[in-house]
Amino acid sequence: MNRMDNFHDVDLKRLRIFAAVVECGGFTAAENTLNINCSTISKAMSDMESRLGVKLCKRGRGGFELTEEGEKLYQSSAKLFSAIGNHLNEVSNLHKNVQRILRIAVVDNTTPDPNCPLISSLQHLQNEEPNVVIDLHIMTPNEITMGLLKGELDLGLTLIHRKVTGLHTTTLYHEQVRPYVATKHKTLWQQTSLAPSDIANLRLTTYTHREPSPLMEQGDSGQFYFCPQIEGVLILILAGNHVGMLPEFYAQSWLDSGQIKELPVDELRLDSPIVSMSKNEGPKQDLVDRLVEIMAGH
Secondary structure (H helix, E strand, C coil), X not given: CCCCCCCCHHHHHHHHHHHHHHHHCCHHHHHHHHCCCHHHHHHHHHHHHHHHCCCCEECCCCCCEECHHHHHHHHHHHHHHHHHHHHHHHHHCHXXXXXXXXXXXXXXXXXXXXXXXXXHHHHHHHHHCCCEEEEEEECCHHHHHHHHHCCCCCEEXXXXXXXXXXXXXXXXXXXXXXXXXXXXCCCCCCCCCCCHHXXXXXXXXXXXXXXXXXXXXXXXXXXXXXXXXXXXXXXXXXXXXXXXXXXXXXXXXXXXXXXXXXXXXXXXXXXXXXXXXXXXXXXXXXXXXXXXXXXXXX
């Protein structure tokens, strides 16, 4: 009598055929399920019986019927397949038990915007994936773009005015950018209207990662100034000599205190898209895609 002292891949394959035959109630009935012909099934069953040295089933006019040994083998096989399934589930979930670092960069003064979904979305992601660690940086748009292209970042939340080859973007929301002037500005504080032709005589400033409005680009370039950060624009506004471009949410507290007001020039009002940006590839792409999906859902 042969014994299965050594278990091989072919034995597992024969066991799966045997289990399918039992569950389908016969050789012929198992053909469609296994996608093999009856002779191949019959040979696999014969080989299994020879390997074990026992008769597993009866075939005849009375139909398909398991022997006592066949019933025991079927029950044992069911336990084996269940154990294999549990093993595969544990292997597929291994990454959930390993700390994964998600490297994200954001442009300055973006998250205070009530339209920005990043904070609540990070909370949502970490509830789903407790072992995710967020490595967060504040960078300029150019630094974010280069960091993504070099593989130093996984995701950026930034402003973009043109497509970057090799990077995928998803527009999340639009930031409302408006022109503001301070109470110290002697000529503009009392203005209730301003003609576009007057813009060339103003000192206008914006931050370098904001695209200037077409109106700003039409005048004398010497009248336009660029600051690396939003706070620099605010300082120049409050100094009283500049008209500055600020996001509405950022300017609100200064409006409420009466230190600045919006300049009445519709042509200077901008809607800047805030986008997520990534390379759309890599071992953590599942996390990146999920975070973008959550943010876009907000």
